[in-house]
Amino acid sequence: MRSRSVVLETAILGLLNSAPLHGYELRKRLNLLLGSFRAFSYGTLYPALKSLVARGLIETTEREAPAPTGRASGTRQAGAKSSGKAPLTGRRGRIVYRLTADGKEHLQTVLASSGPAAWEDENFDVRFAFFAQTDAETRIRILEGRRTRLTERLEAVRESAARTRERLDEYTLELQRHGLEQVEREVRWLDGLITTERDRALGRARDHSAGVHDAPAPRNKERG
Amino acid sequence: MRSRSVVLETAILGLLNSAPLHGYELRKRLNLLLGSFRAFSYGTLYPALKSLVARGLIETTEREAPAPTGRASGTRQAGAKSSGKAPLTGRRGRIVYRLTADGKEHLQTVLASSGPAAWEDENFDVRFAFFAQTDAETRIRILEGRRTRLTERLEAVRESAARTRERLDEYTLELQRHGLEQVEREVRWLDGLITTERDRALGRARDHSAGVHDAPAPRNKERG
């Protein structure tokens, strides 16, 4: 089982936890969520949905066409009412997926637990995207784990590069330099997030259950 | 034919253009070359080598054990002499690959030409790694192509994010912000490289074929 599938499944579960969705919309949100990092295709999404249904973590709710006939104007309108069986594919028959009780439970388990280090590393972005559904302790653990593995990798690359430096041309060198810089930048980003997260946890602990509204954003500045 | 294979093949050809290598070493250099960007596994490398051999772009030269018996001290030593047939796998029989005339020609063609835009985008890092074997005009074209597609993507993500901003939680927002920032940074990096490349081309044109040693590094500073 390649780790990716677990990620996708987690991401699907996480999105469906907010609202039932159909495949097309799911993919759009997924790729918006992960933004410039990653994109999933239908060839990945649909099999994953199938598997989740088979395991009883999600269930389908077939909806029919948005409106049988007319529908004069109206810009958007997402909620379809009226009744009638849609032929599944054809006449706008979309398949809406919804979390089951088992699915909700499974999602909570996955979000709270930490798999092997490699798992978290590969799928950091998805984990991060669902931080809002996780407790602070887990958040910090994940952030620090990511930081550790990033610096380890950094060290390995740097060392390996030092042993071969003289053999490489200027462009290769520049490419490496740029790569290292990007990673270093991410480490600093993580540092900011960790600090924010710690401060927040501390603040919450200090005034216990007093009426303090959470500081809303992890907003760590780092001048661009 | 997925574009990746073309990249790998180009990278292999490019590396073998400098010196004949065997698979293991090839992989090491490949992953050093691409540094923190990407890594190829044997499951990808060996089939690619096989295909290249089949198409006559590279050829194998079987070498035997580095030295028959003794070998008291000596830290490294790569060149093996002596003679004797090594049983292919077993007794250190490494398979050394070398470019053929066809391979050299093919490499030059690929490095000079530009495939479809998507090709260059996916494989920008490999193209860049072999800039030293390319002429200035091609270099600039590739850099600008990359820049264009990057900014297009940036625009698309930004626009799509603007339409959904209010629906996303703080962490998702932060993830997107970070992603955009990384891409913006890369655009600025490209700008620096393009400028350097242009200046260099200009300089070379101005003093024509006078004895001016090339400015060695594309070194664009951009304060960290």
Next chain:
DNA sequence: TCGCGATGTATCGACTCGATACGTCGTGAC
């Protein structure tokens, strides 16, 4: 009215990775 692009579900072939197998060699711990 005709085409084109968005919406929508779904599959296929090609490609890739990580794990693993198998084997040699050098080195250091016991």
Next chain:
DNA sequence: GTCACGACGTATCGAGTCGATACATCGCGA
């Protein structure tokens, strides 16, 4: 001395992924 362990080295396999594509409906503008 020997034996485990990690580096070197070639090679394959299963599972997961992507891009292209197919098919069908709908809204819109030329």
